[in-house]
Amino acid sequence: xKYDVLVIGGGIAGIEASLxxxxxxxxxxxxxxxxxxxxxxxxxxxxxxxTDCAGCITTPKMxxxxxxxxxxxxxxxxxxxxxxxxxEFRVKVLKKPRYVExxxxxxxxxxxEVCPVLVPREFDYGIVGRKAVYIPFEMAVxxxxxxxxxxxxxxxxxxxxxxxDAINFLQEPEEVEITVKAIIVxxxxxxxxxxxxxxxxxxxxxxxxxxxxxxxxxxxxQMERLLAPSRPYHALLRPGDGKVPERVxxxxxxxxxxxxxxxxxxxxxxxxxxxxxxxLYTSAIxxxxxxxxxxxxxxxxxxxEEFYTMVRDLGVYFIRGKVARIESRNGNPVVIVEDxxxxxxxxxxxxxxxxxxxxxxNPELSEILGxxxxxxxxxxxxxxxxxxVATKVDGIFVAGTATCPKDIPDTVAEAAAAAAQCIxxxxxxGT
Amino acid sequence: MAEKQAKKELTVxxxxxxxxxxxxxxxxxxxxxRKIIKQISECLKAGxxxxxxxxxxxxxxxxxxxxxxxxxxxxGQVEPGEEIDGYYKYKLVAKGGGK
Numbered sequence: 001x002k003y004d005v006l007v008i009g010g011g012i013a014g015i016e017a018s019l020x021x022x023x024x025x026x027x028x029x030x031x032x033x034x035x036x037x038x039x040x041x042x043x044x045x046x047x048x049x050x051t052d053c054a055g056c057i058t059t060p061k062m063x064x065x066x067x068x069x070x071x072x073x074x075x076x077x078x079x080x081x082x083x084x085x086x087x088e089f090r091v092k093v094l095k096k097p098r099y100v101e102x103x104x105x106x107x108x109x110x111x112x113e114v115c116p117v118l119v120p121r122e123f124d125y126g127i128v129g130r131k132a133v134y135i136p137f138e139m140a141v142x143x144x145x146x147x148x149x150x151x152x153x154x155x156x157x158x159x160x161x162x163x164x165d166a167i168n169f170l171q172e173p174e175e176v177e178i179t180v181k182a183i184i185v186x187x188x189x190x191x192x193x194x195x196x197x198x199x200x201x202x203x204x205x206x207x208x209x210x211x212x213x214x215x216x217x218x219x220x221x222q223m224e225r226l227l228a229p230s231r232p233y234h235a236l237l238r239p240g241d242g243k244v245p246e247r248v249x250x251x252x253x254x255x256x257x258x259x260x261x262x263x264x265x266x267x268x269x270x271x272x273x274x275x276x277x278x279x280l281y282t283s284a285i286x287x288x289x290x291x292x293x294x295x296x297x298x299x300x301x302x303x304x305e306e307f308y309t310m311v312r313d314l315g316v317y318f319i320r321g322k323v324a325r326i327e328s329r330n331g332n333p334v335v336i337v338e339d340x341x342x343x344x345x346x347x348x349x350x351x352x353x354x355x356x357x358x359x360x361x362n363p364e365l366s367e368i369l370g371x372x373x374x375x376x377x378x379x380x381x382x383x384x385x386x387x388x389v390a391t392k393v394d395g396i397f398v399a400g401t402a403t404c405p406k407d408i409p410d411t412v413a414e415a416a417a418a419a420a421q422c423i424x425x426x427x428x429x430g431t
Numbered sequence: 432m433a434e435k436q437a438k439k440e441l442t443v444x445x446x447x448x449x450x451x452x453x454x455x456x457x458x459x460x461x462x463x464x465r466k467i468i469k470q471i472s473e474c475l476k477a478g479x480x481x482x483x484x485x486x487x488x489x490x491x492x493x494x495x496x497x498x499x500x501x502x503x504x505x506x507g508q509v510e511p512g513e514e515i516d517g518y519y520k521y522k523l524v525a526k527g528g529g530k
Binding site for chain 1: 445494500510514
Protein backbone atom coordinates (compact mmCIF):
# COMPACT_ATOMS: atom_id res chain seq x y z
CA UNK A 1 0.00 0.00 0.00
CA LYS A 2 1.27 3.47 -0.84
CA TYR A 3 0.53 6.75 0.93
CA ASP A 4 2.17 10.16 0.79
CA VAL A 5 2.62 10.51 4.55
CA LEU A 6 2.60 8.25 7.59
CA VAL A 7 1.52 10.01 10.78
CA ILE A 8 2.43 8.05 13.91
CA GLY A 9 0.19 8.81 16.87
CA GLY A 10 -3.51 9.60 16.92
CA GLY A 11 -3.52 12.25 19.65
CA ILE A 12 -4.37 15.88 19.00
CA ALA A 13 -1.00 16.52 17.28
CA GLY A 14 -1.32 13.55 14.94
CA ILE A 15 -4.95 14.31 14.12
CA GLU A 16 -4.19 17.98 13.43
CA ALA A 17 -1.22 17.14 11.19
CA SER A 18 -3.26 14.50 9.31
CA LEU A 19 -6.15 16.88 8.67
CA UNK A 20 -3.80 19.63 7.44
CA UNK A 21 -2.07 17.20 5.07
CA UNK A 22 -5.35 15.66 3.93
CA UNK A 23 -6.87 19.08 3.23
CA UNK A 24 -3.80 19.85 1.10
CA UNK A 25 -4.60 16.79 -1.00
CA UNK A 26 -2.07 14.28 0.32
CA UNK A 27 -2.90 10.68 1.12
CA UNK A 28 -2.27 10.13 4.83
CA UNK A 29 -2.10 6.97 6.91
CA UNK A 30 -2.65 7.72 10.61
CA UNK A 31 -1.40 4.86 12.81
CA UNK A 32 -2.49 4.72 16.46
CA UNK A 33 -1.41 2.07 19.00
CA UNK A 34 -4.63 2.28 21.05
CA UNK A 35 -8.03 1.04 19.85
CA UNK A 36 -9.25 4.64 19.31
CA UNK A 37 -7.73 7.92 18.23
CA UNK A 38 -8.04 10.93 20.55
CA UNK A 39 -4.94 10.54 22.74
CA UNK A 40 -4.78 12.18 26.14
CA UNK A 41 -6.86 15.20 25.12
CA UNK A 42 -10.11 13.26 24.80
CA UNK A 43 -9.70 12.21 28.45
CA UNK A 44 -9.50 15.79 29.74
CA UNK A 45 -12.28 17.78 31.39
CA UNK A 46 -11.64 21.28 30.11
CA UNK A 47 -8.64 23.15 28.75
CA UNK A 48 -6.83 26.03 30.42
CA UNK A 49 -7.03 29.01 30.56
CA UNK A 50 -10.27 29.27 28.57
CA THR A 51 -12.06 26.37 30.34
CA ASP A 52 -13.47 25.23 27.00
CA CYS A 53 -14.69 21.63 26.96
CA ALA A 54 -11.79 19.41 25.81
CA GLY A 55 -14.08 16.74 24.36
CA CYS A 56 -16.02 19.38 22.40
CA ILE A 57 -12.76 20.42 20.69
CA THR A 58 -11.35 16.93 20.17
CA THR A 59 -14.43 14.95 19.10
CA PRO A 60 -15.14 16.93 15.89
CA LYS A 61 -11.49 16.60 14.88
CA MET A 62 -11.59 12.85 15.53
CA UNK A 63 -14.74 12.56 13.43
CA UNK A 64 -13.22 14.74 10.70
CA UNK A 65 -10.14 12.50 10.55
CA UNK A 66 -12.32 9.37 10.35
CA UNK A 67 -14.47 10.74 7.54
CA UNK A 68 -11.77 12.57 5.57
CA UNK A 69 -11.38 11.03 2.11
CA UNK A 70 -7.60 11.48 2.20
CA UNK A 71 -6.99 10.34 5.80
CA UNK A 72 -6.89 6.61 6.47
CA UNK A 73 -6.96 5.33 10.05
CA UNK A 74 -5.17 2.25 11.30
CA UNK A 75 -5.91 1.89 15.02
CA UNK A 76 -4.65 -0.72 17.49
CA UNK A 77 -1.52 -0.87 15.34
CA UNK A 78 2.16 -0.26 15.95
CA UNK A 79 5.04 0.75 13.70
CA UNK A 80 7.65 -2.01 13.91
CA UNK A 81 10.19 -1.25 11.18
CA UNK A 82 11.16 1.75 9.06
CA UNK A 83 13.67 1.62 6.20
CA UNK A 84 14.57 4.57 4.03
CA UNK A 85 15.22 3.62 0.42
CA UNK A 86 15.97 6.59 -1.82
CA UNK A 87 13.14 9.05 -1.38
CA GLU A 88 10.76 6.54 0.13
CA PHE A 89 10.25 4.90 3.48
CA ARG A 90 9.26 1.25 3.67
CA VAL A 91 7.33 0.72 6.88
CA LYS A 92 6.08 -2.42 8.61
CA VAL A 93 3.02 -1.90 10.79
CA LEU A 94 1.73 -4.56 13.16
CA LYS A 95 -2.06 -4.61 13.33
CA LYS A 96 -2.92 -6.15 16.69
CA PRO A 97 -5.92 -8.47 16.83
CA ARG A 98 -9.08 -6.90 18.26
CA TYR A 99 -10.78 -10.29 18.09
CA VAL A 100 -13.64 -8.22 16.67
CA GLU A 101 -14.25 -7.75 12.94
CA UNK A 102 -14.10 -3.98 12.52
CA UNK A 103 -16.25 -3.92 9.41
CA UNK A 104 -19.00 -5.92 11.14
CA UNK A 105 -19.02 -4.37 14.65
CA UNK A 106 -21.70 -1.70 15.08
CA UNK A 107 -20.53 -0.61 18.55
CA UNK A 108 -23.81 -1.64 20.20
CA UNK A 109 -22.05 -2.87 23.36
CA UNK A 110 -24.08 -6.10 23.71
CA UNK A 111 -20.83 -8.06 24.06
CA UNK A 112 -19.78 -5.81 26.93
CA GLU A 113 -23.14 -6.22 28.70
CA VAL A 114 -22.85 -10.01 28.90
CA CYS A 115 -19.12 -10.30 29.63
CA PRO A 116 -18.59 -11.60 33.19
CA VAL A 117 -15.05 -10.24 33.83
CA LEU A 118 -14.17 -6.81 35.23
CA VAL A 119 -10.84 -5.11 34.58
CA PRO A 120 -9.68 -1.59 35.62
CA ARG A 121 -10.73 0.71 32.77
CA GLU A 122 -7.71 2.32 31.08
CA PHE A 123 -9.68 5.33 29.83
CA ASP A 124 -10.51 6.27 33.45
CA TYR A 125 -7.09 5.26 34.81
CA GLY A 126 -8.62 2.40 36.78
CA ILE A 127 -11.03 4.36 39.00
CA VAL A 128 -13.83 2.23 37.58
CA GLY A 129 -14.07 -1.12 35.82
CA ARG A 130 -14.61 -2.22 32.24
CA LYS A 131 -15.34 -5.67 30.85
CA ALA A 132 -12.86 -7.99 29.14
CA VAL A 133 -14.59 -7.12 25.87
CA TYR A 134 -15.39 -3.43 25.70
CA ILE A 135 -15.92 -0.23 23.75
CA PRO A 136 -12.87 1.90 24.71
CA PHE A 137 -15.03 4.94 25.54
CA GLU A 138 -18.31 6.54 24.48
CA MET A 139 -16.82 8.85 21.82
CA ALA A 140 -14.26 6.33 20.53
CA VAL A 141 -13.24 6.57 16.87
CA UNK A 142 -13.71 4.01 15.49
CA UNK A 143 -16.49 3.03 17.89
CA UNK A 144 -15.70 -0.67 17.74
CA UNK A 145 -15.37 -3.22 20.51
CA UNK A 146 -12.02 -4.75 21.43
CA UNK A 147 -11.54 -8.06 23.21
CA UNK A 148 -8.79 -8.24 25.83
CA UNK A 149 -7.83 -11.92 25.50
CA UNK A 150 -5.41 -11.61 28.45
CA UNK A 151 -8.41 -11.12 30.79
CA UNK A 152 -10.93 -13.22 28.86
CA UNK A 153 -12.53 -16.37 30.33
CA UNK A 154 -13.26 -17.61 26.81
CA UNK A 155 -16.83 -18.36 27.86
CA UNK A 156 -18.13 -17.31 24.44
CA UNK A 157 -21.02 -15.20 25.84
CA UNK A 158 -19.91 -12.18 23.80
CA UNK A 159 -19.82 -14.23 20.63
CA UNK A 160 -23.32 -15.55 21.22
CA UNK A 161 -24.66 -12.08 22.10
CA UNK A 162 -23.21 -10.23 19.10
CA UNK A 163 -26.03 -9.49 16.64
CA UNK A 164 -23.54 -9.09 13.77
CA ASP A 165 -21.29 -12.12 14.35
CA ALA A 166 -18.39 -9.70 14.71
CA ILE A 167 -16.50 -11.53 17.48
CA ASN A 168 -13.67 -13.58 16.03
CA PHE A 169 -11.37 -15.36 18.49
CA LEU A 170 -9.25 -16.61 15.62
CA GLN A 171 -7.91 -13.22 14.56
CA GLU A 172 -4.12 -13.14 14.36
CA PRO A 173 -1.68 -10.22 14.43
CA GLU A 174 -1.26 -8.92 10.90
CA GLU A 175 1.88 -7.32 9.48
CA VAL A 176 1.11 -4.65 6.92
CA GLU A 177 3.81 -3.23 4.64
CA ILE A 178 3.39 0.30 3.40
CA THR A 179 5.44 2.80 1.42
CA VAL A 180 5.40 6.51 2.22
CA LYS A 181 7.37 9.58 1.22
CA ALA A 182 7.38 11.29 4.61
CA ILE A 183 6.65 10.57 8.26
CA ILE A 184 5.34 12.77 11.06
CA VAL A 185 6.08 11.48 14.56
CA UNK A 186 3.43 12.57 17.05
CA UNK A 187 3.83 9.91 19.69
CA UNK A 188 3.17 12.19 22.67
CA UNK A 189 4.27 11.62 26.24
CA UNK A 190 4.07 9.14 29.09
CA UNK A 191 2.56 10.19 32.37
CA UNK A 192 4.92 10.10 35.35
CA UNK A 193 3.99 6.97 37.35
CA UNK A 194 3.15 8.45 40.78
CA UNK A 195 3.83 5.20 42.63
CA UNK A 196 7.53 5.98 42.02
CA UNK A 197 7.26 8.83 44.54
CA UNK A 198 6.96 6.49 47.53
CA UNK A 199 6.55 9.32 50.06
CA UNK A 200 3.21 10.24 48.48
CA UNK A 201 1.60 6.81 49.13
CA UNK A 202 -0.18 6.52 45.80
CA UNK A 203 -1.90 3.21 45.07
CA UNK A 204 -1.82 2.21 41.43
CA UNK A 205 -4.57 -0.39 41.61
CA UNK A 206 -7.83 0.39 43.35
CA UNK A 207 -8.92 -3.24 43.16
CA UNK A 208 -6.10 -4.53 45.39
CA UNK A 209 -7.68 -5.79 48.55
CA UNK A 210 -4.56 -6.03 50.68
CA UNK A 211 -3.06 -2.56 50.53
CA UNK A 212 -1.93 0.00 53.06
CA UNK A 213 -2.05 2.75 50.47
CA UNK A 214 -4.81 5.34 50.36
CA UNK A 215 -7.20 5.25 47.37
CA UNK A 216 -8.12 8.88 48.07
CA UNK A 217 -4.69 9.92 46.82
CA UNK A 218 -5.16 10.08 43.06
CA UNK A 219 -3.23 11.54 40.15
CA UNK A 220 -4.20 14.48 37.98
CA UNK A 221 -5.45 12.45 35.01
CA GLN A 222 -7.76 10.54 37.36
CA MET A 223 -9.01 13.92 38.59
CA GLU A 224 -9.54 14.97 34.96
CA ARG A 225 -11.81 11.94 34.55
CA LEU A 226 -13.71 12.78 37.76
CA LEU A 227 -14.26 16.34 36.50
CA ALA A 228 -15.03 15.53 32.85
CA PRO A 229 -18.60 15.66 31.50
CA SER A 230 -18.03 12.03 30.43
CA ARG A 231 -16.96 11.06 33.96
CA PRO A 232 -17.51 7.48 35.12
CA TYR A 233 -19.39 8.40 38.31
CA HIS A 234 -22.75 10.15 38.68
CA ALA A 235 -21.18 13.01 40.67
CA LEU A 236 -17.76 14.24 41.79
CA LEU A 237 -16.89 11.58 44.39
CA ARG A 238 -13.68 10.36 45.90
CA PRO A 239 -12.80 6.82 44.74
CA GLY A 240 -11.97 5.48 48.22
CA ASP A 241 -15.51 5.44 49.59
CA GLY A 242 -17.77 7.44 47.27
CA LYS A 243 -17.85 10.54 49.49
CA VAL A 244 -18.37 14.00 48.02
CA PRO A 245 -14.93 15.51 48.80
CA GLU A 246 -15.22 18.71 50.85
CA ARG A 247 -11.48 19.44 51.06
CA VAL A 248 -9.12 18.70 48.18
CA UNK A 249 -5.41 19.47 47.79
CA UNK A 250 -3.13 19.43 44.75
CA UNK A 251 0.55 18.58 45.14
CA UNK A 252 2.52 20.18 42.33
CA UNK A 253 5.80 18.91 40.86
CA UNK A 254 5.05 15.22 41.53
CA UNK A 255 7.70 13.67 39.34
CA UNK A 256 8.84 16.96 37.82
CA UNK A 257 11.77 19.15 38.92
CA UNK A 258 12.85 16.21 41.05
CA UNK A 259 16.43 15.00 40.57
CA UNK A 260 15.89 12.15 43.03
CA UNK A 261 13.46 10.66 40.49
CA UNK A 262 15.68 11.36 37.49
CA UNK A 263 13.48 14.11 36.08
CA UNK A 264 14.78 17.60 36.80
CA UNK A 265 12.62 19.08 34.01
CA UNK A 266 9.58 21.29 34.54
CA UNK A 267 6.56 19.67 32.85
CA UNK A 268 5.14 23.10 31.89
CA UNK A 269 1.47 22.17 32.22
CA UNK A 270 1.02 20.98 35.83
CA UNK A 271 0.70 24.43 37.45
CA UNK A 272 -2.02 25.49 35.07
CA UNK A 273 -3.96 22.24 34.90
CA UNK A 274 -3.97 22.16 38.72
CA UNK A 275 -5.26 25.74 38.87
CA UNK A 276 -7.92 24.78 36.32
CA UNK A 277 -8.91 21.64 38.26
CA UNK A 278 -9.18 23.65 41.49
CA UNK A 279 -11.51 26.07 39.71
CA LEU A 280 -13.63 23.25 38.26
CA TYR A 281 -13.74 21.51 41.66
CA THR A 282 -14.95 24.63 43.49
CA SER A 283 -17.52 25.16 40.73
CA ALA A 284 -18.80 21.58 41.13
CA ILE A 285 -18.73 21.65 44.97
CA UNK A 286 -19.46 25.29 45.89
CA UNK A 287 -18.75 24.74 49.61
CA UNK A 288 -15.55 22.81 48.80
CA UNK A 289 -12.14 23.95 49.98
CA UNK A 290 -9.23 23.72 47.52
CA UNK A 291 -5.52 24.11 48.30
CA UNK A 292 -2.51 23.98 46.00
CA UNK A 293 0.96 23.14 47.34
CA UNK A 294 3.60 24.60 45.04
CA UNK A 295 7.27 25.46 44.76
CA UNK A 296 6.74 28.20 42.13
CA UNK A 297 3.71 28.95 39.99
CA UNK A 298 4.85 29.05 36.38
CA UNK A 299 2.10 30.93 34.57
CA UNK A 300 4.04 31.79 31.44
CA UNK A 301 1.55 31.45 28.56
CA UNK A 302 -1.08 33.68 27.03
CA UNK A 303 -3.73 34.44 29.64
CA UNK A 304 -2.14 32.14 32.23
CA GLU A 305 -1.19 34.77 34.82
CA GLU A 306 -4.68 36.32 34.69
CA PHE A 307 -6.21 32.86 35.06
CA TYR A 308 -4.04 32.02 38.07
CA THR A 309 -4.80 35.39 39.72
CA MET A 310 -8.54 34.93 39.14
CA VAL A 311 -8.56 31.46 40.72
CA ARG A 312 -6.49 32.66 43.70
CA ASP A 313 -8.88 35.59 44.18
CA LEU A 314 -11.82 33.20 44.09
CA GLY A 315 -10.53 31.63 47.30
CA VAL A 316 -8.28 28.72 46.34
CA TYR A 317 -5.46 28.49 48.90
CA PHE A 318 -1.87 28.51 47.62
CA ILE A 319 0.67 27.13 50.08
CA ARG A 320 4.34 27.46 49.15
CA GLY A 321 6.43 24.41 49.98
CA LYS A 322 7.57 21.07 48.62
CA VAL A 323 5.39 18.37 50.19
CA ALA A 324 7.58 15.99 52.23
CA ARG A 325 5.12 13.11 52.50
CA ILE A 326 1.47 12.15 52.55
CA GLU A 327 0.13 9.95 55.33
CA SER A 328 -3.34 8.66 56.18
CA ARG A 329 -5.62 9.41 59.12
CA ASN A 330 -9.07 7.77 59.33
CA GLY A 331 -9.03 7.16 55.58
CA ASN A 332 -8.14 10.78 54.84
CA PRO A 333 -4.82 11.81 53.31
CA VAL A 334 -2.66 14.11 55.46
CA VAL A 335 -0.19 16.40 53.69
CA ILE A 336 3.01 17.08 55.62
CA VAL A 337 4.88 20.14 54.40
CA GLU A 338 6.99 23.06 55.50
CA ASP A 339 5.33 26.32 54.51
CA UNK A 340 8.38 28.16 53.21
CA UNK A 341 6.69 31.54 53.58
CA UNK A 342 6.13 31.15 57.35
CA UNK A 343 8.59 28.38 58.27
CA UNK A 344 5.71 26.45 59.84
CA UNK A 345 5.56 22.63 59.60
CA UNK A 346 1.98 21.84 58.60
CA UNK A 347 -0.06 18.64 58.79
CA UNK A 348 -3.15 19.30 56.69
CA UNK A 349 -5.93 16.71 56.43
CA UNK A 350 -8.01 16.45 53.26
CA UNK A 351 -10.76 14.28 51.83
CA UNK A 352 -8.71 13.77 48.68
CA UNK A 353 -5.25 14.66 47.40
CA UNK A 354 -4.43 15.04 43.72
CA UNK A 355 -0.83 14.43 42.66
CA UNK A 356 -0.03 16.84 39.82
CA UNK A 357 2.13 14.42 37.87
CA UNK A 358 4.56 15.46 35.21
CA UNK A 359 5.08 14.49 31.58
CA UNK A 360 7.84 12.04 30.63
CA UNK A 361 9.16 11.26 27.18
CA ASN A 362 7.95 8.44 24.93
CA PRO A 363 11.11 7.50 23.02
CA GLU A 364 10.17 3.92 22.05
CA LEU A 365 10.42 4.58 18.29
CA SER A 366 13.75 6.44 18.31
CA GLU A 367 15.82 3.42 17.23
CA ILE A 368 13.30 2.29 14.62
CA LEU A 369 13.17 5.78 13.12
CA GLY A 370 16.87 6.55 13.57
CA UNK A 371 16.23 9.95 15.10
CA UNK A 372 18.02 11.45 18.08
CA UNK A 373 16.72 11.91 21.59
CA UNK A 374 18.13 14.03 24.41
CA UNK A 375 19.17 12.54 27.75
CA UNK A 376 15.53 12.63 28.91
CA UNK A 377 14.28 10.70 25.87
CA UNK A 378 12.58 13.56 24.02
CA UNK A 379 13.21 13.77 20.27
CA UNK A 380 15.64 16.55 19.40
CA UNK A 381 15.69 18.49 16.15
CA UNK A 382 19.16 19.29 14.74
CA UNK A 383 18.35 22.99 15.06
CA UNK A 384 15.88 23.69 17.85
CA UNK A 385 15.61 27.40 17.08
CA UNK A 386 15.53 27.48 13.29
CA UNK A 387 13.45 24.37 12.68
CA UNK A 388 11.95 22.75 15.78
CA VAL A 389 9.91 20.16 13.85
CA ALA A 390 12.73 18.70 11.71
CA THR A 391 14.87 15.67 12.54
CA LYS A 392 18.25 14.53 11.32
CA VAL A 393 16.48 12.22 8.82
CA ASP A 394 15.16 14.05 5.74
CA GLY A 395 11.45 13.40 5.46
CA ILE A 396 10.83 12.68 9.15
CA PHE A 397 9.23 15.44 11.20
CA VAL A 398 8.16 15.62 14.84
CA ALA A 399 5.28 17.39 16.54
CA GLY A 400 3.76 17.89 19.96
CA THR A 401 4.97 16.54 23.29
CA ALA A 402 7.23 14.01 21.56
CA THR A 403 9.88 16.78 21.61
CA CYS A 404 9.22 18.23 25.08
CA PRO A 405 6.33 18.86 27.48
CA LYS A 406 3.98 21.49 26.09
CA ASP A 407 0.37 22.61 26.33
CA ILE A 408 -2.40 22.03 23.80
CA PRO A 409 -2.19 25.33 21.84
CA ASP A 410 1.57 24.86 21.37
CA THR A 411 1.02 21.22 20.38
CA VAL A 412 -1.60 22.12 17.78
CA ALA A 413 0.55 24.94 16.38
CA GLU A 414 3.55 22.61 16.15
CA ALA A 415 1.48 19.93 14.42
CA ALA A 416 0.43 22.46 11.79
CA ALA A 417 4.07 23.54 11.43
CA ALA A 418 5.20 19.93 10.97
CA ALA A 419 2.49 19.41 8.34
CA ALA A 420 3.57 22.60 6.51
CA GLN A 421 7.22 21.51 6.55
CA CYS A 422 6.14 18.09 5.34
CA ILE A 423 4.18 19.60 2.44
CA UNK A 424 7.22 21.67 1.42
CA UNK A 425 9.37 18.51 1.58
CA UNK A 426 6.87 16.50 -0.51
CA UNK A 427 6.86 19.21 -3.18
CA UNK A 428 10.65 19.17 -3.17
CA UNK A 429 10.97 15.41 -3.62
CA GLY A 430 8.00 15.24 -5.98
CA THR A 431 4.72 13.48 -5.28
CA MET B 432 -30.85 -20.25 13.31
CA ALA B 433 -29.09 -23.52 14.18
CA GLU B 434 -26.49 -22.74 11.54
CA LYS B 435 -25.98 -19.25 13.00
CA GLN B 436 -25.58 -20.71 16.51
CA ALA B 437 -23.04 -23.21 15.23
CA LYS B 438 -21.06 -20.45 13.56
CA LYS B 439 -21.21 -18.29 16.70
CA GLU B 440 -19.73 -21.05 18.83
CA LEU B 441 -17.11 -21.84 16.30
CA THR B 442 -14.32 -19.32 16.88
CA VAL B 443 -14.03 -19.56 20.67
CA UNK B 444 -14.32 -23.33 20.48
CA UNK B 445 -11.73 -23.48 17.72
CA UNK B 446 -9.35 -21.40 19.77
CA UNK B 447 -9.84 -23.69 22.75
CA UNK B 448 -9.29 -26.68 20.45
CA UNK B 449 -5.96 -25.14 19.47
CA UNK B 450 -4.94 -25.46 23.12
CA UNK B 451 -5.44 -21.81 24.08
CA UNK B 452 -7.02 -21.72 27.53
CA UNK B 453 -8.02 -18.83 29.80
CA UNK B 454 -5.53 -18.04 32.52
CA UNK B 455 -6.21 -19.61 35.94
CA UNK B 456 -5.86 -16.18 37.62
CA UNK B 457 -8.58 -14.79 35.37
CA UNK B 458 -10.96 -17.60 36.27
CA UNK B 459 -10.23 -17.11 39.98
CA UNK B 460 -10.58 -13.33 39.65
CA UNK B 461 -13.92 -13.66 37.87
CA UNK B 462 -15.19 -16.00 40.63
CA UNK B 463 -14.14 -13.50 43.30
CA UNK B 464 -15.79 -10.67 41.37
CA ARG B 465 -19.05 -12.59 41.04
CA LYS B 466 -18.99 -13.27 44.79
CA ILE B 467 -18.43 -9.60 45.67
CA ILE B 468 -21.15 -8.36 43.29
CA LYS B 469 -23.57 -10.95 44.70
CA GLN B 470 -22.76 -9.85 48.27
CA ILE B 471 -23.31 -6.19 47.37
CA SER B 472 -26.56 -6.99 45.54
CA GLU B 473 -27.87 -9.11 48.46
CA CYS B 474 -26.99 -6.33 50.86
CA LEU B 475 -28.88 -3.75 48.79
CA LYS B 476 -32.00 -5.92 48.57
CA ALA B 477 -32.73 -4.83 52.15
CA GLY B 478 -32.80 -1.18 51.05
CA UNK B 479 -30.59 1.69 49.87
CA UNK B 480 -27.20 2.03 51.55
CA UNK B 481 -24.06 4.14 51.33
CA UNK B 482 -20.77 2.56 50.29
CA UNK B 483 -19.35 2.54 53.86
CA UNK B 484 -22.60 0.95 55.12
CA UNK B 485 -22.33 -1.81 52.50
CA UNK B 486 -18.64 -2.34 53.34
CA UNK B 487 -19.45 -2.62 57.05
CA UNK B 488 -22.29 -5.05 56.43
CA UNK B 489 -20.36 -7.39 54.13
CA UNK B 490 -17.11 -6.91 56.07
CA UNK B 491 -14.98 -5.84 53.16
CA UNK B 492 -12.52 -2.90 52.69
CA UNK B 493 -14.47 0.21 51.75
CA UNK B 494 -12.11 1.02 48.85
CA UNK B 495 -12.89 -2.30 47.17
CA UNK B 496 -16.63 -1.92 47.73
CA UNK B 497 -16.47 1.61 46.29
CA UNK B 498 -14.83 0.33 43.11
CA UNK B 499 -17.46 -2.37 42.63
CA UNK B 500 -20.47 -0.18 43.48
CA UNK B 501 -19.31 2.60 41.14
CA UNK B 502 -18.59 0.05 38.41
CA UNK B 503 -22.07 -1.41 38.98
CA UNK B 504 -23.39 2.14 38.55
CA UNK B 505 -21.50 2.42 35.25
CA UNK B 506 -23.19 -0.75 34.01
CA GLY B 507 -26.63 0.34 35.22
CA GLN B 508 -26.96 -2.21 38.03
CA VAL B 509 -27.29 0.35 40.86
CA GLU B 510 -28.44 3.95 41.01
CA PRO B 511 -27.82 6.73 43.50
CA GLY B 512 -30.61 8.03 45.73
CA GLU B 513 -30.50 10.63 48.49
CA GLU B 514 -27.23 12.09 49.78
CA ILE B 515 -26.59 12.15 53.52
CA ASP B 516 -23.47 13.83 54.95
CA GLY B 517 -21.67 13.61 51.62
CA TYR B 518 -22.50 9.95 50.96
CA TYR B 519 -25.07 8.80 48.40
CA LYS B 520 -27.30 5.86 49.17
CA TYR B 521 -27.35 3.29 46.34
CA LYS B 522 -30.20 1.02 45.39
CA LEU B 523 -30.49 -1.85 42.96
CA VAL B 524 -31.91 -1.11 39.53
CA ALA B 525 -34.82 -3.37 38.64
CA LYS B 526 -33.88 -5.83 35.88
CA GLY B 527 -34.45 -4.31 32.48
CA GLY B 528 -33.93 -0.82 33.85
CA GLY B 529 -30.17 -0.72 33.33
CA LYS B 530 -28.19 1.22 30.74
